[in-house]
Amino acid sequence: MxxxxxxxxxxxxxxxxxxxxxxxxxxxxxxxxxxxxxxxxxxxxxxxxxxxxxxxxxxxxxxxxxxxxxxxxxxxxxxxxxxxxxxxxxxxxxxxxxxxxxxxxxxxxNVALIRNLSQGIVSRCEHQIKVYEAEKRTVEQWFSSISTIESGLIAQFFDLYAFDAYVPIIEKSLLILRLEREWLSYQRGQISLMSKALEQSAKQAGATYNSVMQDKIVRLKTELLQFLDQASFLQNDVKQALQARVEASIASTNG
Incomplete structure (x- = not known):
């Protein structure tokens, strides 16, 4: 491949x-x-x-x-x-x-698929709604919400067909990509509601938006590369393709 x-x-x-x-x-x-x-x-x-x-x-x-x-x-x-x-x-x-x-x-x-996707859609929408609510949340809670928004539906699909071993890959990968997009837009002055929420939570914790985003992205990439390295169920060419995407993302971020 x-x-x-x-x-x-x-x-x-x-x-x-x-x-x-x-x-x-x-x-x-x-x-x-x-x-x-x-x-x-x-x-x-x-x-x-x-x-x-x-x-x-x-x-x-x-x-x-x-x-x-x-x-x-x-x-x-x-x-x-x-x-x-x-x-x-x-x-x-x-x-x-x-x-x-x-x-x-x-x-x-396919009743099982209907059930899983319905649950995924409900969960995704619930987490999107949170940016409009007044409830105070931690940065990690926001990261968890973003992960659900980005990968929850695919995780439900994987769960249905016993592809559970792949869930950590898609959760970390899609969260990395979303955080990088949010961070880049923030640098350009295009601040989304989610970035505003993250910024506010970072301030409440005595940190900055840039520091929490950078730390989380670096940590996720390290964790993902370690997971891929130990994932014996992955074929070598698939593992290399996944690793290459992480490495390309790292190069893009550093650039």
Whole structure:
């Protein structure tokens, strides 16, 4: 397995997701669904590692991708202006994608998948809502919420198909990527509600936003590389691909 094979696998999954949610008017005004290729890569890691991946797992992975697309569409709505045609259609796009994964799940009859994804969606939304609440939380509590937001749905998918050994990989990897995005945006003056919450919690603990973010990212990368090094269930080429992503992220951060 090489980088081309990995990229082709991600591209194939994206195509299958796009085919299930294509709508001419929505594409005209909102473009194709927003899909994070990093999320798709980590969703496919068990497949790339040679785990049993029949049609059921393939269809379930596509459904997870559609769920992420629906949630991403709603996340992209401007907080202060949802009055333009494009913004209104973005709301409808999110609802349309939601309808499609409900329909696919209902047609599949996969009750276990319906239960797991429903639990994942509820948990994700609950943790997103926390940034609007007045409750004081520690930095580590916010990191835990971000981890649930980023990887909770994939973790539910892994749990259903006994891919539990991969959960630490996706939790640490996707948390690293989200924290790096938040940190970079913060440096550019584009401060999200989550970064504001982290900044406030850091101040309450006598630290700075930059210090807690840097410390957490470095610690996560060290832990992830140690986990990968000891993960005997991973094929060598998959392990190397995962390690390469961490190393590339380290180089990017240091640069």
């Amino acid at each position: 090489n980088a081309t094979y990995i990229q082709n696998s991600i591209a194939q999954l994206k195509t299958e997701i796009f085919m299930d949610v294509r709508h001419r008017t929505l594409q005209k005004y909102t473009g194709v669904p927003v899909l994070d290729e990093n999320q798709l890569f980590y969703l496919l890691v068990p497949f790339l590692n040679g785990e049993e991946w029949q049609q059921e797992q393939r269809e379930a992975a596509i459904t997870v991708g559609i769920v992420y697309a629906a949630l991403a569409a709603h996340d992209h709505i401007k907080e202060l202006d949802a009055t333009s045609k494009e913004q209104q259609l973005t709301v409808l796009a999110g609802d349309f994608y939601s309808g499609r994964y409900y329909e696919i799940l209902a047609m599949s009859g």
